[in-house]
Amino acid sequence: MTYLIRRLEFFAITLWAALTMNFIIPRVMPGSPAEAMLVRFHGRASPQTIRTIEIALGFHTDESLLQQYGEYLWNMAHLNLGTSLTFFPSSVGKAIMVGLPWTVGLVGLSTVIAFVLGTLVGMLSAWRRGGILDGALPTVFIMVSAFPYFWIALVAILIFSFTLNWFPLGFGYDLHQHIELSWDFIGNAIWHGFLPALTIVITSIGGWILTMRNTMITTLAEDYVKMARAKGLSPVRIMFMYAGRNAILPNLTGFAMSLGFVISGAILVEIVFNYPGLGYMLLQAVNNEDFALMQGLFLLITVAVLVAVLLADFLTALLDPRTRAAD
Amino acid sequence: MSLNLVADQSRVAAPVGSRSRVLGNLARALVSNRKALTGLAVLVIFALVALLAPVIAPYPPQADLFGQILPPSAQHLLGTTGNGQDIFSQLLWGTRQSLVIAILAGAAATVISVIVGVTAAYLGGIPDHVLNLFTDVFLVIPTLPLMIVIAAYARSGGVFVIILVIVITGWSYGARQLRSQALSLRKREFLEAARVRGERNVYIILAEILPNMTSLIVANFLGAAVYAVLAAAGLQFLGLGDPNDLSWGTMLFWAENNGALLAGSPWWAIAPGLCIALLGGAFALVNYAFDEIGNPALRPVRRRRQ
Amino acid sequence: MIATATRPLLEIKDLSVDYLTDRGAVRAVDRVSLEVQRGEFLGVVGESGCGKSTLLYSIARLLTPPAEIASGDIWFDGHDLVSMSDSELRHYRWKQYSVVMQSAMNALNPVMNIGEQLRDAFDAHQRFTGRQITARSEELLRIVGIDPVHLRSYPHQLSGGMRQRAMIAMALAFTPELVIMDEPTSALDVVAQRSLMLKIKQLQREFGFATIFVTHDMSLVSHFSDRLAVMYAGQIVEIGETARLFAEPKHPYTVGLMRSFPSIRGELQPLAGIPGSPPDLARPPAGCRFHPRCPKVMDRCHMEEPEFYAEEGDLIRCFLFDSDA
Numbered sequence: 001m002t003y004l005i006r007r008l009e010f011f012a013i014t015l016w017a018a019l020t021m022n023f024i025i026p027r028v029m030p031g032s033p034a035e036a037m038l039v040r041f042h043g044r045a046s047p048q049t050i051r052t053i054e055i056a057l058g059f060h061t062d063e064s065l066l067q068q069y070g071e072y073l074w075n076m077a078h079l080n081l082g083t084s085l086t087f088f089p090s091s092v093g094k095a096i097m098v099g100l101p102w103t104v105g106l107v108g109l110s111t112v113i114a115f116v117l118g119t120l121v122g123m124l125s126a127w128r129r130g131g132i133l134d135g136a137l138p139t140v141f142i143m144v145s146a147f148p149y150f151w152i153a154l155v156a157i158l159i160f161s162f163t164l165n166w167f168p169l170g171f172g173y174d175l176h177q178h179i180e181l182s183w184d185f186i187g188n189a190i191w192h193g194f195l196p197a198l199t200i201v202i203t204s205i206g207g208w209i210l211t212m213r214n215t216m217i218t219t220l221a222e223d224y225v226k227m228a229r230a231k232g233l234s235p236v237r238i239m240f241m242y243a244g245r246n247a248i249l250p251n252l253t254g255f256a257m258s259l260g261f262v263i264s265g266a267i268l269v270e271i272v273f274n275y276p277g278l279g280y281m282l283l284q285a286v287n288n289e290d291f292a293l294m295q296g297l298f299l300l301i302t303v304a305v306l307v308a309v310l311l312a313d314f315l316t317a318l319l320d321p322r323t324r325a326a327d
Numbered sequence: 328m329s330l331n332l333v334a335d336q337s338r339v340a341a342p343v344g345s346r347s348r349v350l351g352n353l354a355r356a357l358v359s360n361r362k363a364l365t366g367l368a369v370l371v372i373f374a375l376v377a378l379l380a381p382v383i384a385p386y387p388p389q390a391d392l393f394g395q396i397l398p399p400s401a402q403h404l405l406g407t408t409g410n411g412q413d414i415f416s417q418l419l420w421g422t423r424q425s426l427v428i429a430i431l432a433g434a435a436a437t438v439i440s441v442i443v444g445v446t447a448a449y450l451g452g453i454p455d456h457v458l459n460l461f462t463d464v465f466l467v468i469p470t471l472p473l474m475i476v477i478a479a480y481a482r483s484g485g486v487f488v489i490i491l492v493i494v495i496t497g498w499s500y501g502a503r504q505l506r507s508q509a510l511s512l513r514k515r516e517f518l519e520a521a522r523v524r525g526e527r528n529v530y531i532i533l534a535e536i537l538p539n540m541t542s543l544i545v546a547n548f549l550g551a552a553v554y555a556v557l558a559a560a561g562l563q564f565l566g567l568g569d570p571n572d573l574s575w576g577t578m579l580f581w582a583e584n585n586g587a588l589l590a591g592s593p594w595w596a597i598a599p600g601l602c603i604a605l606l607g608g609a610f611a612l613v614n615y616a617f618d619e620i621g622n623p624a625l626r627p628v629r630r631r632r633q
Numbered sequence: 634m635i636a637t638a639t640r641p642l643l644e645i646k647d648l649s650v651d652y653l654t655d656r657g658a659v660r661a662v663d664r665v666s667l668e669v670q671r672g673e674f675l676g677v678v679g680e681s682g683c684g685k686s687t688l689l690y691s692i693a694r695l696l697t698p699p700a701e702i703a704s705g706d707i708w709f710d711g712h713d714l715v716s717m718s719d720s721e722l723r724h725y726r727w728k729q730y731s732v733v734m735q736s737a738m739n740a741l742n743p744v745m746n747i748g749e750q751l752r753d754a755f756d757a758h759q760r761f762t763g764r765q766i767t768a769r770s771e772e773l774l775r776i777v778g779i780d781p782v783h784l785r786s787y788p789h790q791l792s793g794g795m796r797q798r799a800m801i802a803m804a805l806a807f808t809p810e811l812v813i814m815d816e817p818t819s820a821l822d823v824v825a826q827r828s829l830m831l832k833i834k835q836l837q838r839e840f841g842f843a844t845i846f847v848t849h850d851m852s853l854v855s856h857f858s859d860r861l862a863v864m865y866a867g868q869i870v871e872i873g874e875t876a877r878l879f880a881e882p883k884h885p886y887t888v889g890l891m892r893s894f895p896s897i898r899g900e901l902q903p904l905a906g907i908p909g910s911p912p913d914l915a916r917p918p919a920g921c922r923f924h925p926r927c928p929k930v931m932d933r934c935h936m937e938e939p940e941f942y943a944e945e946g947d948l949i950r951c952f953l954f955d956s957d958a
Contacts, residue, residue: 010460010463013460013464014463014464014467014468017464017468018464018468021468021473022476025476025477025480026480129698130627130698134627135627138362138615139362139612142362142608142611142612142614142615143604143608143611143612145611146553146556146557146604146607146608146610146611147603147604147607147608148557148560148561148564148600148603148604148607149561150561150564150579150600151560151579151596151600151601151603151604154579154583154588154596154597154600155597155600157588158588158593158596158597162588210615214618214622214625217624217625218622218624220697221624221697222739223734223735223736223739223740224739224740224741224742224743226690226695226697226734226740227732227734227740227741227742228742228753229695229726230693230695230726230727230731230732231726231727231731231753231754231757231803232722232723232724232725232726232727232728232754232757232758233753233754233757234723234757235719237753237757241742241745241753242742245744246742246743246744249744257463257466257467259469260466260467260468260469260470261469261470263469263471264469264470264471264472264561265471265561267471267472268471268561268564268565271565272583282472282475283565286475286479286565286566286567287566289479291476291479291480294472294475294476294479295476297472298469298472298473298475298476301469301472302467302468302469302472305467305468305469306467309467319744320743320744321743321744321746321787321789322743322744322787322789
């Protein structure tokens with residue numbers, strides 16, 4: 001149990017660190033582009049809203065830093081992230097809720113697909129050591145995992161949308177469609193999401209393949225794998241229950257930890273495809289100097305990654321009896 | 328003088344011997360690794376291009392002297408931009424900034440990784456716990472949104488801001504790896520010996536621990552360089568760099584903003600992206616070669632010739 | 634079929650094992666021939682790196698690249714193990730012969746409990762009901778002296794001695810004809826070592842399986858093995874009955890090995906090791922492999938490689954026993 005308590009501690013500390021960073025950054029950066037943003041708010045928003053943003057962005061120098069920090073944390077605890085300039089007069093929270101389902105659908109799904117597929121391929125590649133898969137894969141995927149996500153996205157659009165006309169040029173659905181829960185709309189959304197998803201899978205799968213292949217090679221040399229062979233177990237059982245299961249354990253938390261990196265790349269993919277998710281929203285925030293929205297998105301994505309890390313930790317505890325030890 | 332004597336004794340005690348021999352072994356291992364050779368070759372080519380850009384580039388890179396969106400031809404190998412600049416010349420000149428960012432940001436991030444990772448492992452106890460937690464926090468926090476927030480506040484800082492942002496977000500992974508290697512070194516006898524001799528901690532870290540971690544430190548630099556190449560390109564592509572800079576990321580920014588694909592100038596976007604991919608890939612190949620050198624089990628399997 | 638009664642359980646002929654390295658093949662086991670009779674306890678001793686464990690794993694067909702069998706035959710109960718495919722081998726593994734490894738901590742899957750790992754072995758070979766498996770598993774643990782509640786324990790929850798016993802219980806799941814043991818006691822303290830050896834011997838008498846027992850510790854097997862094979866630099870240098878070999882070691886290497894540990898009952902003797910160190914197997918010395926360290930080296934030892942010479946029923950690879958010379 002101590003393992004999970006330690007991981008919960010980590011969750012809390014990281015969340016606090018992210019919130020604090022969010023509080024400090026505007027206060028230590030030279031110059032104040034945020035001021036320009038606030039000026040544009042005046043006369044448009046209620047004094048109360050402006051105050052929330054002001055505190056988040058580091059004004060009110062008359063109050064002590066501690067006081068500001070307290071009020072900032074209070075606002076955050078109530079999910080009061082301020083008002084978005086881009087989607088005025090909508091609050092940052094509401095604006096984010098519009099983009100969230102698209103990103104969860106696209107980035108979440110394709111990341112999980114990439115992890116599962118990559119882990120399987122890496123496992124097989126190590127299992128058939130010296131096979132065709134094992135010979136070619138590492139080199140190919142070392143290269144691919146160093147490719148910029150957004151560039152793959154551009155090439156994908158050029159080939160599949162622009163030249164071959166197989167897929168739409170971008171956006172999450174056809175604009176004449178109504179957002180509704182109909183097969184028509186879902187089919188349309190999948191058709192639009194296919195290419196961005198493919199891009200994310202292609203660029204992120206390499207990392208999982210290589211990580212899994214390398215830990216699997218180490219695990220395959222373990223005595224308990226030799227023992228499983230000696231027992232005459234079927235190859236499939238040895239691969240999954242003895243080698244695979246043990247190789248995947250250290251990778252689970254690693255997977256969640258590196259989600260931040262993957263999501264970062266996926267955000268850029270959304271931008272290239274004009275996909276109506278959080279990434280595209282982030283670009284709009286940058287272009288409009290909408291700092292409240294930017295910081296809200298940063299916090300949300302951090303929390304999402306932290307939750308994923310926590311889930312991975314729970315899964316590890318479930319699969320590995322050693323973490324349940326009383327020490 | 329007495330200090331020198333002590334240093335010499337310790338060198339005898341250290342398992343890897345002199346620093347030059349470490350580097351020599353490493354160099355030999357690299358040259359016999361195909362992935363490393365390929366990667367190194369690409370890096371050398373890019374370095375030459377960066378050095379010789381003024382000589383090889385056919386036109387001044389920023390001069391909008393030509394027709395807009397010209398297709399590739401003998402005069403313009405990759406065509407021209409929406410502003411009538413020669414894409415090929417821009418590409419050659421852009422190599423400079425991308426390489427500089429990769430090397431500077433990679434090196435600075437590695438220095439922080441080494442300081443944090445090795446100090447944590449060496450001190451142990453509560454300092455280790457705190458530093459380790461600090462590292463993990465930075466590892467988990469999603470880098471791009473954080474980079475965007477920082478870069479947006481520090482608007483128009485140009486290359487310096489980009490490097491700074493990359494270093495802040497990019498050191499944690501290496502620190503974690505270096506810490507675990509330093510931890511395993513900590514228990515070795517030759518360090519015990521140095522401690523018993525009463526050496527100062529700084530001396531032990533600099534003269535005893537670091538030389539034994541050379542290959543992992545270099546590997547970390549390469550990994551950080553890959554990250555720097557990709558992150559810089561991403562930031563500039565989003566328009567968070569100086570739009571007047573000459574770099575591959577900025578080229579992509581302008582290409583995207585001018586709808587290069589739809590406007591019929593695909594090379595404007597493809598070429599700089601390909602260069603970023605090649606540069607990142609080259610660093611990554613050499614980096615992976617280090618993994619193979621350190622862990623022979625990962626190397627390609629040899630079969631008996633029959 | 635007539636020959637079955639007299640035929641040895643295991644017959645190894647000229648077995649060689651190579652490690653494929655960057656600089657060519659290194660021969661770790663060189664033309665080893667051995668026979669193991671039903672119910673026999675054969676000890677294999679030698680310094681670390683002499684190829685004894687490699688020999689063991691090649692017999693069990695558990696070598697992994699870069700190691701591979703280069704030549705030779707392994708006949709088990711009249712079947713050639715070397716030419717068998719992995720899927721054919723599966724029918725022999727565990728039911729006919731099982732393996733006990735050096736460290737159960739590494740040989741047991743850390744994420745499965747003892748019961749699950751036993752069940753795995755049963756399921757791989759035969760269809761049993763859950764109740765049959767549980768009953769048999771509990772019985773096995775009792776046989777090796779562990780409380781059956783530990784079927785639900787994970788390896789990290791058991792003591793070193795219990796883990797080793799659990800692995801032996803596993804090896805006896807189908808009461809095989811042959812149990813191959815790779816230094817199963819070396820991770821234990823002296824007291825636990827002794828009690829485990831007694832247990833193994835008792836089980837062997839009770840169930841009648843043959844054992845190949847590899848160890849670097851000669852004194853350990855002296856009371857338990859029927860015959861002893863001494864290995865040096867990938868080759869067997871002497872093989873014979875344990876009692877006789879102890880009373881009168883013949884090969885100069887065996888003589889040296891006997892002198893390097895204290896005898897409990899024998900007269901007080903100064904301990905003497907063997908000068909020098911074992912050769913690099915990538916570049917074995919010409920002639921007899923032991924000649925650089927041999928106190929009785931002769932001229933021909935530098936050039937010719939000795940064959941086996943018979944002496945009082947033992948086989949010795951040394952020119953000292955060449956009756957033609």
